[in-house]
Amino acid sequence: MTISQKPPLRLRHELKYPISGQDACILSAQLRKLFQHDANAGPEGTYMVRSLYFDTPYDKALRQKLDGVDRREKFRLRYYGADTSCIRLEKKCKINGLCSKYSAKLTAAQVRQLLAGEVDFLLREEHPLLLEFYSKLRGQQLAPKTIVTYMREAFVYPPGNVRITLDSGLHTGLFSLDFLSPQRYQAPASGGITILEVKYDAFLPEVVSMAVQLLGRQASAYSKYAQCRSFD
Numbered sequence: 001m002t003i004s005q006k007p008p009l010r011l012r013h014e015l016k017y018p019i020s021g022q023d024a025c026i027l028s029a030q031l032r033k034l035f036q037h038d039a040n041a042g043p044e045g046t047y048m049v050r051s052l053y054f055d056t057p058y059d060k061a062l063r064q065k066l067d068g069v070d071r072r073e074k075f076r077l078r079y080y081g082a083d084t085s086c087i088r089l090e091k092k093c094k095i096n097g098l099c100s101k102y103s104a105k106l107t108a109a110q111v112r113q114l115l116a117g118e119v120d121f122l123l124r125e126e127h128p129l130l131l132e133f134y135s136k137l138r139g140q141q142l143a144p145k146t147i148v149t150y151m152r153e154a155f156v157y158p159p160g161n162v163r164i165t166l167d168s169g170l171h172t173g174l175f176s177l178d179f180l181s182p183q184r185y186q187a188p189a190s191g192g193i194t195i196l197e198v199k200y201d202a203f204l205p206e207v208v209s210m211a212v213q214l215l216g217r218q219a220s221a222y223s224k225y226a227q228c229r230s231f232d
Contacts, residue, residue: 172228
């Protein structure tokens with residue numbers, strides 16, 4: 001087996017701002033006039049995001065987030081809308097306030113194996129992230145913890161590689177084997193809050209800063225995973 005090389009670490013800025021539903025509607029209308037939706041957008045410009053987060057028996061990822069640890073990581077499975085033909089394992093890293101993300105594709109059949117505890121197939125894969133995930137499933141006893149679902153409206157602006165997202169309607173549910181069923185019931189968890197996120201590389205173009213009115217908002221360390229775990 002030849003293991004593919006892990007891509008170089010690519011760090012990005014990530015700013016988060018909890019805003020009201022009313023502010024989100026106003027901001028969405030402004031952004032639609034200036035920027036294009038991303039490729040995943042449906043007819044209304046939005047789409048569902050569903051993630052299943054993993055953590056250790058002692059909730060290492062959750063505790064490090066709440067404690068503000070400078071270097072931390074978390075693993076999740078994610079798919080969009082009702083399309084389970086493209087599921088990704090993602091590892092998100094936070095290093096001194098900057099973010100990076102690695103991902104690898106999995107099939108629905110592989111995800112069902114994984115959730116049933118049959119993880120040895122990961123050893124046969126050539127992707128370094130899948131091998132790392134296997135190692136931490138065994139060594140750190142990573143296990144599925146909670147399902148996080150929300151609606152996303154995303155905009156892109158190529159200069160600065162900017163991505164602006166409005167995430168609303170946060171719902172949560174404890175892990176179960178029907179993660180791949182978009183119709184499963186989940187409990188509301190957002191309290192009416194929408195999360196504005198702005199991600200960019202080396203610089204944030206002024207047109208984006210003006211459009212989202214960053215100077216009038218207070219950045220937050222909001223975590224959808226941590227918010228949903230508070231309902232355990």
